[in-house]
Amino acid sequence: MSTPDVLLPAGYRLCVHETLDSTNSEALRRAGAGEEGGLWVWAHSQRTGRGRLGRRWVSLAGNLFATLLLRPNCRQMHMAQLSLVAGLALHDAVAGLAERDILPHLALKWPNDLLHDGMKLGGVLLESKLSAGSVPAVAMGVGVNLAAHPDVTDYPATDLARHGISATPARVLEGLAAACDEWLGVWNDGSGFAHIREAWMARSLPANAPLQVKLTDSASRGIYGGLDEDGALILILDDGTKKRITTGDVFPL
Numbered sequence: 001m002s003t004p005d006v007l008l009p010a011g012y013r014l015c016v017h018e019t020l021d022s023t024n025s026e027a028l029r030r031a032g033a034g035e036e037g038g039l040w041v042w043a044h045s046q047r048t049g050r051g052r053l054g055r056r057w058v059s060l061a062g063n064l065f066a067t068l069l070l071r072p073n074c075r076q077m078h079m080a081q082l083s084l085v086a087g088l089a090l091h092d093a094v095a096g097l098a099e100r101d102i103l104p105h106l107a108l109k110w111p112n113d114l115l116h117d118g119m120k121l122g123g124v125l126l127e128s129k130l131s132a133g134s135v136p137a138v139a140m141g142v143g144v145n146l147a148a149h150p151d152v153t154d155y156p157a158t159d160l161a162r163h164g165i166s167a168t169p170a171r172v173l174e175g176l177a178a179a180c181d182e183w184l185g186v187w188n189d190g191s192g193f194a195h196i197r198e199a200w201m202a203r204s205l206p207a208n209a210p211l212q213v214k215l216t217d218s219a220s221r222g223i224y225g226g227l228d229e230d231g232a233l234i235l236i237l238d239d240g241t242k243k244r245i246t247t248g249d250v251f252p253l
Contacts, residue, residue: 006177015039015042017042021048022043022046026041027069031071031137040177042065042169060148062147062169063159064142065142065143068086070139070140071135076136078193081193086124088183088200093172093176093178102163107204112125116160121145122142125141146168147159148161154249208225208236213233213245214251232245
């Protein structure tokens, strides 16, 4: 199909599909075929979109489903930081859509969600492909509820149209691409992560917000203590102990 009028930062390319199984899957397939980084994969619909931990991402018409394929020159342990980079870009792209100030309504929730008044508006899925003798590929997938949201989810969801904000997927992708380029420059293959961490926390839940963190076979309650220097969540338990969280589902209470 023809490429819509989407202005990307210099050095980026766009591949548009009417439908895909998932934009992350397509990006990783292209990486396996030798595609370089800097490619945005955008689909108008997804048949088997997915979220974290293998969950299904419900891909409703009119929403944005896009993935940026990257070839970061960084240590493998730093790749997970790209989830926070993508969150910053998503937050800033959405904040720039409305004619009125919606910043007080937006918050980033660790590790990969954008909330509007405590309800899920968008999310990030980071996946990588490691090949011997080549630079690793990272698929930075982003989904945003623009026109609709699923009614049945593990976490309450919402969409921009519900709040009187009208935006096409093309317009949001353009803003997202510009914001990603800016924050990737700040991140600088991990050397600028301290700035990413500071900016992310400035856009996250309020300090000392009560949280529940669910793991596979357990759950912990405490208050939000920000991120540590590596990007892990700090949960402060009732006795003052700081618990470092590197995986799990976070639910504000």
